[in-house]
Amino acid sequence: MIDFHVDTAMMIFKRKSLLLNNEGHVDLEKLQKGGYLAQWFAMFISLNHLEGISPFDFFEQMYDYFIEQVNMNSDKIEIVTDYNGYTAALTSKKIAAFLSLEEGEVIKDGLHMVDKLEDMKIRLMTLTWNHPNSLGAPHTMPSAGLTHYGQTVVDYLNNKKILLDVSHLSDAGIDDVINISKKPIIASHSNARAIWNHSRNLSDEHIRKIANSGGLIGINYYNGFLAQDPTSCIADIIKMAKYLIDIAGEDCVGFGSDFDGIDCRLEIKNASEIDALREALHLEFTSAQVDKMLFRNAERIIRFL
Numbered sequence: 001m002i003d004f005h006v007d008t009a010m011m012i013f014k015r016k017s018l019l020l021n022n023e024g025h026v027d028l029e030k031l032q033k034g035g036y037l038a039q040w041f042a043m044f045i046s047l048n049h050l051e052g053i054s055p056f057d058f059f060e061q062m063y064d065y066f067i068e069q070v071n072m073n074s075d076k077i078e079i080v081t082d083y084n085g086y087t088a089a090l091t092s093k094k095i096a097a098f099l100s101l102e103e104g105e106v107i108k109d110g111l112h113m114v115d116k117l118e119d120m121k122i123r124l125m126t127l128t129w130n131h132p133n134s135l136g137a138p139h140t141m142p143s144a145g146l147t148h149y150g151q152t153v154v155d156y157l158n159n160k161k162i163l164l165d166v167s168h169l170s171d172a173g174i175d176d177v178i179n180i181s182k183k184p185i186i187a188s189h190s191n192a193r194a195i196w197n198h199s200r201n202l203s204d205e206h207i208r209k210i211a212n213s214g215g216l217i218g219i220n221y222y223n224g225f226l227a228q229d230p231t232s233c234i235a236d237i238i239k240m241a242k243y244l245i246d247i248a249g250e251d252c253v254g255f256g257s258d259f260d261g262i263d264c265r266l267e268i269k270n271a272s273e274i275d276a277l278r279e280a281l282h283l284e285f286t287s288a289q290v291d292k293m294l295f296r297n298a299e300r301i302i303r304f305l
Contacts, residue, residue: 001274002038002298004124004218004254005100005167005189007261010044012069013062019069019077025259028076030272031095037295038086038096038302040124040188041066044261045103047131055105056113063099063120070097081121081161082305098302100124100165100188104153105133111156118160123305124186126165127153127173137170139199145172154180161305166190166210167200167218167256174206184214184304189256191217191225192243198225204247211248216301218256219244223264231265234280241293242284251300253293 008026012019021027031039043062045055070077078089080096089096099120104127107113117125127135127150135150146154154177157164164181166174167190177185187210193201202210202217210217219240223229226236244253259271268277281290 001034001036001255001278002040002295003036003257003259003271004040004186004216004298005042005102005220005256005261006039006259007042007044007102008259009041009062009066011260013065019066020073025257025266025270027271028073028095030270032076033272034274036095036271036274037090038080038098038298040098040100040256042100042102042188042261043122044129045106046129047103047105047133055103055108059101059103059106079121081123083299083303086299086302098123100126102126102165102168103129103133104135104150107153108134111153114153114156114160114162118162122162124163124165124188125157126167126188127169127177129168136173136176138168139170142171142199144170146176151176151180158182163301163304166206171203171206174202178206178209178213181213184216184301185210186215186301187217187256189218189220189258191220191240192247194247195240195243196225196227200225207244207248207252211252214300214304216252216254216297217244217248218254220262221255221257221259221266221268222262231267232262233267234277237277238280238284241281245285245289250289250292251297254297254301255293 006026021029077095086096128138130138136146137144165186165188191201221232223232
């Protein structure tokens with residue numbers, strides 16, 4: 001399994017918990033038990049909970065805490081930035097950790113901040129979370145696109161080692177990204193709107209265009225983006241995978257659990273139980289399709305870094 005989105009970095013930072021083992025959905029022991037190859041760890045910032053410090057300062061504090069936790073467990077996990085680093089980590093029997101940023105306001109002060117993120121090994125970035133910012137508008141404002149600065153950032157990222165993540169972005173903002181970006185577009189933790197009508201989910205048009213870019217859509221386990229059921233059910237995750245494959249093909253589908261960022265009841269209670277999803281996938285899809293969804297599509301994306 002390669003999962004494109006968890007909020008574990010924020011969770012352990014706020015609770016001062018350990019990356020090795022904690023009470024959340026994801027820790028190193030759970031990832032090892034679940035047989036994960038790699039995990040994308042999002043540095044998540046909520047703009048309305050910053051308590052008087054800048055988005056970048058909050059990001060840096062969380063980032064430093066996470067790096068410290070990784071260094072404490074260097075025999076089990078390694079931060080990597082490209083395909084060669086990924087394969088080297090696997091050879092060393094370590095979990096490969098990729099870093100992402102969830103809230104573009106961190107770079108509000110200028111393009112030099114993008115360079116700083118790149119130097120800090122961030123390799124995927126959302127433009128917004130759930131609040132409008134200097135780059136653009138969130139999914140709750142569907143007709144508001146990217147700002148001029150947001151468009152400049154997207155164009156700048158065409159020549160950087162950071163991929164774009166359109167999860168949480170407005171419909172018009174996704175259109176802007178599709179028109180400007182020359183690289184595969186990622187929706188790290190988003191589902192299909194036709195299956196469950198929520199503004200956080202993607203339209204069929206956007207699903208197809210993300211696939212046409214060579215990108216990937218990570219299926220989100222949150223029940224509110226899957227179905228009406230109060231529990232996040234494996235059957236609904238399978239239904240979402242089937243729909244995405246029908247609409248855009250088997251090469252664009254992956255998983256972005258949103259573990260440690262979701263608070264619903266879960267049939268897959270944490271990362272250690274991911275075998276239940278694997279088994280269910282094998283009942284519905286070919287082995288080649290399952291491998292693509294679990295890790296091969298993600299590996300293809302990693303090669304673009």
